[in-house]
Amino acid sequence: MAIELTINPETIRMLVQKARVANAALEDTFEDGHEGDVEFDPDTLSEGHHHEGLVEEENDDFSAEELTELIDDLNVDEAAELVAIAWIGRGDYEPADFASATDDARSRAAGPTSTYLLGMPMLADYLEAGLDTLEL
Template sequence: MAVELALSAETVRMIVQKSRAVSESLPDTYEDGHEGDLSFDSDKLENAHQHDGLAEEEHDDFSAAELKEIIDDLNVDEATELVAITWIGRGDFERADFHVALSEARERATSPVASYLLGLPLLPDYLEAGLEALNL
């Protein structure tokens, strides 16, 4: 039997898709889990501070901002359920403890939900596992 939520499973799946797109757009600067080696050209270091203003990389990918906006637009009950689904998917709670996870999420809500969730590198995996555990 599936758990009844204020948040639709379709919305959670959309958040999964967007969060996957965000994580795929991040540059992969490490290979095989090791930090890349740094080497400096001593000739270039001498003139390192000479530049024509700040060069900023522009991105046309607004998926991270869109994802944050989607999560920020959830009402309190929906946001709480999203956190509980994440925790179940991460293995912090079992399916039978969904209401306990909801209660904990309400009690521990001290920062914006979007900031908390977007800080989890495996968010899409946790949400998918949570949906599956809850038969949604």
């Protein structure tokens, strides 16, 4: 199936890699069932918030922010194709319906494409599956 894309498939593969890195940065560090547990030691608890000379670590992982910017920098056609490829990878559309999926993505756009796509927990998998399904 030959599909003419506005967005380069290599760009999509790069976005897949960045999405995987961004998701890896969001690892769940809590033990199951203890997400809301907070323990305080009444002997060392004080009214002030002291760092005792320690510098707060800043998160130097800009992968999610970078991914957001890359997606938001796509033009309307590229963004619609990216969403359509994710939908095909998710199984919402068949490969033969790519043009229809792209039109639907364009007409349904109601905000930043990055907000919509990054709300998909399996975005990287969907994009990869979409590329494979479309043989790109």
